[in-house]
Amino acid sequence: MSASMxxxxxxxxxxxxxxxxxxxxxxxxTRDSRRPVSEAGASNPTKEKRSSxxxxxxxxxxxxxxxxxxxxxxxxxxxxxxxxxxxxxxRLRLALGKPQQGYKVLTDRQMDALVESLKRRSLxxxxxxxxxxxxxxxxxxxxxxxxxxILYLEEGTRRLKVxxxxxxxxxxxxxxxxxxxxxxxxxxxxxxxxxxxxxEVPMTGAVxxxxxx
Numbered sequence: 323m324s325a326s327m328x329x330x331x332x333x334x335x336x337x338x339x340x341x342x343x344x345x346x347x348x349x350x351x352t353r354d355s356r357r358p359v360s361e362a363g364a365s366n367p368t369k370e371k372r373s374s375x376x377x378x379x380x381x382x383x384x385x386x387x388x389x390x391x392x393x394x395x396x397x398x399x400x401x402x403x404x405x406x407x408x409x410x411x412x413r414l415r416l417a418l419g420k421p422q423q424g425y426k427v428l429t430d431r432q433m434d435a436l437v438e439s440l441k442r443r444s445l446x447x448x449x450x451x452x453x454x455x456x457x458x459x460x461x462x463x464x465x466x467x468x469x470x471x472i473l474y475l476e477e478g479t480r481r482l483k484v485x486x487x488x489x490x491x492x493x494x495x496x497x498x499x500x501x502x503x504x505x506x507x508x509x510x511x512x513x514x515x516x517x518x519x520x521x522e523v524p525m526t527g528a529v530x531x532x533x534x535x
Contacts, residue, residue: 383478384437385401386436386437386475386511387460387473388515398418398423399518402430407527410525413524413525413527421524423524424524424530425524426515426521427520440475443510447503448500451481451483452481459472466487469488470488473504486504487501488501
């Protein structure tokens with residue numbers, strides 16, 4: 323690595339590696355945002371114990387990331403049997419290469435419910451493959467005042483993104499529809515994220531919050 327690389331270049335490289343490594347391993351919310359509804363047969367996530375899921379071998383590694391540049395909100399959710407949680411290097415990847423960026427852990431069953439809920443909300447209509455260079459969307463983009471955020475979904479080696487932009491105007495029907503869909507996705511992720519009190523710290527794996535260390 324060249325000594326002339328800037329800190330921002332290094333941060334972008336770490337972010338790119340964190341999002342690409344798994345593939346190489348073969349606004350206004352109108353819904354109640356206080357807690358997730360019980361969907362896809364999942365029990366209330368605030369009552370389900372973390373240890374009530376299936377075997378680690380059967381779990382598909384999943385990660386959901388929501389970034390809203392206007393507020394700087396970054397929400398990361400992973401399933402409890404995600405293999406990257408076992409090492410500090412893996413946990414840093416989950417946190418997009420940011421040592422201070424915590425993430426919340428759902429049981430495998432809860433993550434299944436979240437992903438299925440996203441799909442039932444026509445995720446496939448609005449999602450496109452996450453490609454090299456898309457890491458830029460995980461930071462504020464002053465060059466594009468219309469940019470409103472990104473939803474990122476990782477399932478095994480499959481990586482998708484949904485981008486949100488301010489419509490050009492009332493006549494921009496496609497833009498209005500995409501914005502409404504993103505607000506719906508965002509509200510769903512907010513509910514699941516806020517249902518978990520504990521946050522895992524990538525550097526040590528320690529859990530902070532109610533019931534944490």
